[in-house]
Amino acid sequence: MTRLSSDTSAWRRTGLVVAGMFLWLAATAWIRPLTAPDEGRYVGVAFEMLRSGDWLVPRLDGLPFFHKPPLFYWIGAAAMSVLGPTEWAGRLPSLLGATIAAAGLWLFLRRWADEACARLSAVVLLSMPFFYVGAQFANLDMLVAGCISATVLLAADATLSKERGAGWRRALAGAFLFAALGVLAKGLIGFVLPGLVFVVWCVATGRPRALRLMAWPPGWALFVLLAGPWFVAMQMRYPAFFDYFVVTQHFRRFAASGFNNEHPFWFYLPVIAVLTLPWFGWLAIAHWKARKAPPPWSDVDWLMGLWCLCIVAFFSLPRSKLIGYVLPALPPLACLVARSALAAVRGAARGTIGLRWTIGLAALACGASIALIAAYGTPPDARLSLPAGQTVGPHDEVLMLDTYAYDIPFYWRLQRPVTVWGDWSPALLDSRDDWRKELHDAGRFEPVLGARLLTGRGAAQTSLCLSAPTWVVGASNSQRAHPWLAKLQLAAYNPWLAVWRFAGTADGSAQCFETASDGAMPAPATP
Template sequence: MKRTGNGRWTSPQPLWLIAAIFAWLLVTAWARPLMAPDEGRYASVALSMLHSGDWLVPRLDGLPFFHKPPLFYWIGAAAMAVTGPVEWAARLPSILGAGVAASALFLFLRRWSTVRQALLSTVVLVTTPFFFLGAQFANLDMLVAGCISATVLLAAAAALARERAEPWRALLAGAYLFAAAGLLAKGLIGVVLPVGVLLIWCLVTRRAAVLRLSVWLPGWALLLLVAGPWFVAMQMKYPEFFDYFVITQHFRRFASSGFNNQHGFWFYLPVLAGFTLPWFAWVLVPRRKDGDARPRLSDIDWLMWIWLAVIVVFFSLPRSKLVGYVLPALPPLAYLIAQRVLAGRSMEALLPRLRATTLASAAVCVACVAAITIYEAPPATRLRLPAGQAVAADDQVLMLDSYFYEIPFYWNLRKPVLVLDDWKAAATDTRDNWRKEIVDAGRFEPARAASTLVDRTQLAATLCVPHTTWLVGPSNSQLTNPWLTHAQLVAAHQSVAAWRFAGSATSDPRCLDVETAAPTPSFPQPTPQPATGTNGDD
């Protein structure tokens, strides 16, 4: 934004600003390993989609994974088809969602508010640590937040344009298109939340006539044409799909208390206040006492307040809460913070403080990425095979009593791994964990699950075969699996290790017998390998 000779402020070219937004959001997306479990899970599902060639059914370890729809995986798989399994490509869906949200906010406010409100709101949004980190986290929250934001803003722009006899149909069609994308990104909230925001806004601002836009038939036809085929295809292929995806993953998860991360109703208030510092501190600055009455809320003010309230209240109702759920509330919060900053103040007086706050907030964003890179990297992301060793096409990979979501991504595995566990007990376990995810996925394809999920009674038949098995598990796995004395320790990092088991050329079922085994030389603990090895390393 620059000042002209007549004292007015002009906007930068929108295309340049949007390009700058995406460049900023990409700047550190490559810098840190994937975090467990979410980033490893979603990145590996996307990579599995690419390797399998099945772009319809999302698969976790080869089994149908219907926790969420496929849009995130489609974007991630398409990116990795070009770049290979690298972190920034795995995070590209989130970056796109954040870029869409910030761009839509700027373009909407540039047209329906003021240039400086539009630009400052966008700067606040993209330099807020909560938003920046959400954009660089490979899960579905930021992607659906971008879809929700674009839906709300395009629909509101269509309503305002229709009142002024301006072209509005293209805007409304765009709103329905992003609602379809939100439905494919994370399910019903991609439609329900924007509709809730817009209906309340129309009622509060007395736009009853505009409510007819919510039943615009061409828009609904577009939404069903874009989002409908995938849901229909999954229901036809898997009759249990509707009950699991809609009833369990939407309604039961919303109402039940049996899921992880339970918090009180107040949870998101400190989250929004703390994770948006230093910008949120402007809310605490006293208003200027200039003697004028506080201005009435404009239509845009009402939209932003209602949008913020609907998102926060909706996600505060269920007991299970994750920080990322409330990301769709950040665009309206950025607008309200920017409005508070600008209220009754000249830009000339504000510019030094705005520059300082912007630089401080951007520095916090980068510092958070650096801190996570140093202190929060899960051990499995650092587990690399030594140079010269790789998983061959005929080899199999077996995980011991755990599932390390990051291994298929970092080892660039093209086949599902085998997982050793007590699967009969896991089938009756109702806790929300990795076992339940895999067991639920296996119910859609029991035959494939039977060949992937290995019970201890099947261990000898699985390992005593004439080809190599790579084993991954906790570094102390030998305490519960003494047969590991037959395997060669090839890599270790902190609490995770990898072994190479040669199998049995004669398929001797006694190849795991510890009592009859020849003395096995002890192997020195390997030095952790640098991140420049083979098998999917950068």
């Protein structure tokens, strides 16, 4: 009875700590609008999943969107079905991924290091501005970072447990489970990266026999059962799925140039150093103090160091680099920082004062980072809001003129996809990796629907002369290239976007809108 009571109390304390981690990360996740384009894109796809009722195929503007698998959208859509379509609900997948990473690191180090290292490592990770902001940014990077972290930690836990004659199968099953979730979160890296870290760690620490754990049949059965059905279903429904999702979005994107955000090989080194301040400074302090007699590394230290190195090196290879790609490197970095800080203050009477100050400064830096992003990352008026009292009716048409504002379907609560007027010529599509290419690629999977939603130049009356009102969204200066917009009512305006409203006619007569002399729309403006 005493043992049962003790176990219950320990689980309760663990639950409270994990809940506290989540609440800290989620505290400011509601205070700013979605950042365009990334947050608008991914939350918009989740909203489309909820609105359409199609929980199998991720859709961007109603078209199959196979840049990434569906786990983020499933979680986001489920959250919005309960909490409503809010920014906080849309960011819940990232919050969960960050909580998994922080809780997993704390629990692993409690068992295989010591309580002080575990506690400080969790504090360091949770108060890194890079990690804190990533937890509140609605894209796929933090969710897959949490899955990768859990996979690595559980695989290492299974290895160390087996070596000591303790139970290891439950931890290894958990590693395969989170690897499957990582694949459903962002594709092959959900399995490849933790597998790479595990192999390098086993080889470097002289435990090649532990590599047999990667071939554990029950684990692979669990992995295939969880990760396989969605991919099989998509391939059966869309024959071009494998080539696009695996070959193009994984291998070509990794190896080729021509994508956005090209940076040099060393890009992530200053990014990590700056975005993890003030904690990164403790690595330099510890290195200076231990320059003559560096302390030996344990198996756990080697795991953390190699884990961090593998992630940074892997994402440094391709030319295209986004800051969030290296989020899986932050949990092991937090452990290395904590280890360095504890070593630096050991034996120093006033050493803990410096740690307390660092924690306070880091917490302030987290809050300041969110405030800066809210003020400058997405300007308050960047989201195009309709005037008070005006809404887009369920039968109204929405047209976007040579642009696609990802967040408008979410904020306007649109009940169906919008029509996008634009230039879909191959020369323009191949030159830029942007909204135009995303929509065009999506339209290829359902060409009939794509041809209806993605249109080029055409007769204005064909698009505007409807029995229901039509809303036209475009750049704020669109009227210079499209004088016919002057015939519509300007409904809303900000320095970036504008929306015009055309009432249409009761009978949808094709003569309702007077166009240019040749009856054709002017050429779309180049954004």
